[in-house]
Amino acid sequence: MSPKIRLLSTDFDGTLVAHGSDPVLDRGCMKQIETLQGDGVIWAINTGRSVDLLESGLTDLAFPIHPDFILTSERDIFRRSSNGGKWEPYGDWNERVAREHAELFHSAESVLAEVVDFVNHKTKARLLYHTAGLEGLIAESEEELDRVTKFIDQARANQPKFHYQRNTVYLRFCHADYHKGAALAELSRLLEIPREEIFAAGDHHNDISMLDGRFAQYPACPANAIPEVKDAVISAGGYVAAKTCGAGVDEALLHFAEFF
Ligand SMILES: [Mg+2]
Structure with missing residues (x-):
């Protein structure tokens, strides 16, 4: 069977x-x-x-x-906790993911700066910040996001682990392995x-x-x-x-x- x-x-x-x-x-x-x-x-x-x-x-x-x-x-994984039904991290994955991202964003600082510069000067997209720093952006249209990803694809040539996830007009910076x-x-x-x-x-x-x-x-x-x-x-x-x-x-x- x-x-x-x-x-x-x-x-x-x-x-x-x-x-x-x-x-x-x-x-x-x-x-x-x-x-x-x-x-x-x-x-x-x-x-x-x-x-x-x-x-x-x-x-x-x-x-x-x-x-x-x-x-x-x-990238993160949560399961329901037994007490109260709140969500809790499952295993140590989320911690590993956070650590790897912090290290990556540190080593890819110059690429990130180039992207920020491009977004601020060449697009109407809005950068999104979270507690840990710059998280991603919202573009005005999918066409605009196409231009942004094209730029990132060139900028990340020497930092291949620096990547992004995109969904409609949203983009999130991430480690290529996650x-x-x-x-x-x-x-x-x-x-x-x-x-x-x-x-x-x-x-x-x-x-x-x-x-x-x-x-x-x-x-x-x-x-x-x-x-x-x-x-x-x-x-x-x-x-x-x-x-x-x-x-x-x-x-x-x-x-x-x-x-x-
Ligand atoms: Mg969807």
Whole structure:
């Protein structure tokens, strides 16, 4: 008998959540994930949002189901703590990730300064700062972000570990080795659930690292996914849904139903 899917890794915005649509959440998708969780399947939300922004998203949208794990900021891993249901770091991964990023941003200071200079003088993008310093930026349009990433791709030539994650008009600076796929791989290791038992779904640039087949055997994307995501999913033998957002995830889960 072939192994069964035991872990779901889904993006949030544009994948489970259809912003600006009515309904925002697909009932069939919510129901199906709930049923799978009831059968023992583990569900992780794998998002670019921070813990706080994800929590407010889940609350504001009155999410009817609750993830077992959250993978946030495209790199951190949290599980629900036994007391009080708050999120707590799972293992020492988040500490390692923070340390590696602090070291990287220190050694790549001049590249970062070049990027800041470009953004301030050549674009209308807004830089985003967090407690640890410069975190990323918001561009005015995806076209503007294309110009920014083109510049970064040149500037990082001598600092190949200095990289970024992008999602619509948002960009976050990061270490090249840390992304949604790496976080999923660590969760897979901690839970002892191999790639052959993992389903993943996402719609944008920052999802490609978990949809290219390296860390999840069953990648999928909704119809609204960008062409680069669809290409990655198809190359990995995954499923591109005809429906958008949550309805597309529902469709993809049904497509792989025989593997549950
Ligand atoms: Mg998304």
